[in-house]
């Protein structure tokens with residue numbers, strides 16, 4: 121069996137849940153896991169714009185505490201189990217401008233969406249993984265969790281940093297019980313949301329989208345690869361991490377940033 125055949129069958133029989141799997145990175149991950157043979161369930165608040173739902177779609181706002189347990193229990197009832205959980209959903213609608221522009225509400229929204237939502241989804245799913253002593257959980261964090269961009273992403277970056285810490289802590293707890301827990305931290309990824317974010321920053325700063333993109337890339341210390349990632353670059357890493365080929369990996373944070381992170 122060659123590598124290509126292996127990848128197209130290695131997740132056969134596995135049930136995967138990808139939160140926020142309708143767009144951007146989440147969609148690329150859902151597609152990649154399905155290519156490897158997994159049955160893929162995706163959640164989001166809205167149906168995909170083109171109405172082309174290739175995976176099992178469940179409409180839910182998992183940033184709301186009260187929706188998590190009923191939604192996850194419904195999935196477990198219908199599919200029996202979840203072998204692979206990708207906590208991808210996240211983002212921020214907080215304004216740029218640093219500490220003085222961020223209200224309690226901005227902080228709470230960013231912490232709910234990027235930290236507490238995955239914590240609750242994990243809490244609802246982990247008992248079934250622990251019972252069968254197997255499973256993989258991926259947390260999608262961000263390079264901004266280790267390189268804070270205070271001007272534009274203050275509360276979001278703090279929530280993503282906390283997610284990295286939580287993911288590590290959870291891995292210590294459940295890896296001995298058979299569940300692998302990993303973090304993937306992308307740098308800038310070219311999604312529609314990233315395009316919209318750069319456009320709004322460009323309007324605020326009175327610069328062109330190209331100039332503001334360069335400015336954000338410079339604040340990260342530059343991107344040696346010379347471009348943003350594509351969602352598929354992130355999906356490829358996740359596809360590997362959840363596979364049996366990565367069976368020894370747990371507790372690590374994989375930064376995918378085209379070489380931006382300046383630290384060793």
Ligand SMILES: NC(=O)c1ccc[n+]([C@@H]2O[C@H](COP(=O)([O-])OP(=O)(O)OC[C@H]3O[C@@H](n4cnc5c(N)ncnc54)[C@H](OP(=O)(O)O)[C@@H]3O)[C@@H](O)[C@H]2O)c1
Pocket residue numbers: 139140141142143144145146163164165166167180181182183184208209210211233260261262263305306307308309310311312313314
């Ligand atoms: N793009 C980047 O450059 C970048 C860089 C580093 C990290 N990340 C992280 O990567 C992940 C995906 O980012 P992305 O850029 O691909 O995002 P995206 O294109 O905006 O997609 C986000 C997905 O999550 C869903 N979602 C958002 N809020 C939700 C909520 N409250 N409840 C349920 N679903 C919700 C969205 O669907 P609905 O809106 O219909 O709910 C969509 O399916 C996020 O965790 C983000 O922080 C992204």
